[in-house]
Amino acid sequence: MEIKGMMKKNYLAVAAIASAVLISSNANAGTTFDAVKKKGFVQCGVTTGLTGFSAPDDKGNWTGIDVDGCRAVAAAVFGDAKAVKFTPLTAKERFTALQSGEIDMLSRNTTWTLTRDSSLGISFAGVNYYDGQGFLVNKDLGVKSATELDGAAVCIQAGTTTELNLADYFRAKGMSYTPVTYDKSEETVKAFEAGRCDVLTSDQSQLYALRLKLKSPEAAGVLPEVISKEPLGPVVRQGDDAWFKVVRWSLIAQVNAEELGVTSANIDDMKKNSTDPNVKRLIGLDGIKGEGLNLDDAWAYNIVKQVGNYGEMFERNVGMDSPLKIARGLNDLWTRGGLQYGTPIR
Numbered sequence: 001m002e003i004k005g006m007m008k009k010n011y012l013a014v015a016a017i018a019s020a021v022l023i024s025s026n027a028n029a030g031t032t033f034d035a036v037k038k039k040g041f042v043q044c045g046v047t048t049g050l051t052g053f054s055a056p057d058d059k060g061n062w063t064g065i066d067v068d069g070c071r072a073v074a075a076a077v078f079g080d081a082k083a084v085k086f087t088p089l090t091a092k093e094r095f096t097a098l099q100s101g102e103i104d105m106l107s108r109n110t111t112w113t114l115t116r117d118s119s120l121g122i123s124f125a126g127v128n129y130y131d132g133q134g135f136l137v138n139k140d141l142g143v144k145s146a147t148e149l150d151g152a153a154v155c156i157q158a159g160t161t162t163e164l165n166l167a168d169y170f171r172a173k174g175m176s177y178t179p180v181t182y183d184k185s186e187e188t189v190k191a192f193e194a195g196r197c198d199v200l201t202s203d204q205s206q207l208y209a210l211r212l213k214l215k216s217p218e219a220a221g222v223l224p225e226v227i228s229k230e231p232l233g234p235v236v237r238q239g240d241d242a243w244f245k246v247v248r249w250s251l252i253a254q255v256n257a258e259e260l261g262v263t264s265a266n267i268d269d270m271k272k273n274s275t276d277p278n279v280k281r282l283i284g285l286d287g288i289k290g291e292g293l294n295l296d297d298a299w300a301y302n303i304v305k306q307v308g309n310y311g312e313m314f315e316r317n318v319g320m321d322s323p324l325k326i327a328r329g330l331n332d333l334w335t336r337g338g339l340q341y342g343t344p345i346r
């Protein structure tokens with residue numbers, strides 16, 4: 001009886017310690033949020049330069065859909081989409097930069113996988129672009145399908161899911177290849193152009209961006225096969241819940257805005273005249289507003305007004321209003337047959 005009682009006591013003591021640990025780790029949850037607020041800007045990890053996703057111009061101004069993801073978070077937190085600093089990172093460097101605290105968020109065409117989400121101390125906050133891996137070949141090669149690539153030299157970037165999918169694909173098809181590996185996409189394109197490889201493989205969206213960098217883009221073609229799923233999205237450190245939610249809901253707000261037909265151009269009008277309760281909640285005139293996220297009530301208004309809704313962000317950077325001219329496809333709203341679906345703001 002006494003032993004049982006002691007065991008119970010010990011159990012309760014252990015449980016109390018465990019919950020204290022849990023509470024104290026939750027108490028840490030606010031650290032990135034607080035630190036960002038204090039320093040007055042978001043430090044955002046991006047690529048070293050990839051048109052449409054994150055690329056600097058000659059004046060050092062960054063643009064791209066991933067850059068806009070960072071700007072949306074800055075608009076939500078500070079009411080100022082410009083309150084962002086960018087850290088260019090190669091694929092190999094990106095997770096260490098996030099883990100070490102060098103950046104507050106990673107927004108760098110990064111694929112959400114189980115391994116990354118469960119073993120690197122990081123958390124994916126959503127999907128801003130549904131992609132898949134493809135192949136770019138020199139048209140002279142005369143290859144029409146990826147199944148004809150047996151024995152090819154393949155240019156590829158280190159530290160990517162691309163490397164792993166390539167190995168799987170060739171193994172499954174019983175084909176061999178020689179990897180020609182680089183750290184930066186710029187080097188990969190140069191190598192492809194110089195004929196150091198027969199084919200360049202990466203996320204398909206990026207093939208269109210890289211193709212534009214070639215001296216004669218029409219000399220290269222994208223093969224029809226898409227060999228993987230590459231859901232790309234923003235990433236934060238694990239256990240930092242308050243910050244995680246701000247990043248997650250910043251993207252969701254943009255998708256909701258598109259669903260509701262709210263744009264950067266009409267949001268002021270909507271604010272004055274809309275009687276739609278969904279629009280009123282998005283704009284922060286009704287409902288929970290910014291409270292649960294520790295943000296200003298105008299958090300989503302500021303995102304849409306300054307960065308635009310998801311569709312505007314897509315078209316401007318990678319879609320029909322951009323040099324890439326990528327169709328919405330999987331990245332269209334669910335109501336039009338795509339996968340973008342805004343979790344309810346209510």
Ligand SMILES: N[C@@H](CCC(=O)N[C@@H](CS)C(=O)NCC(=O)O)C(=O)O
Pocket residue numbers: 046047048049050089090091109110111157159160161162183184185186202203206230232
């Ligand atoms: N989505 C893949 C690939 C991402 C990736 O890094 N792709 C290269 C190939 S184009 C890139 O973006 N490079 C940009 C750079 O060199 O900074 C992943 O998460 O591993």
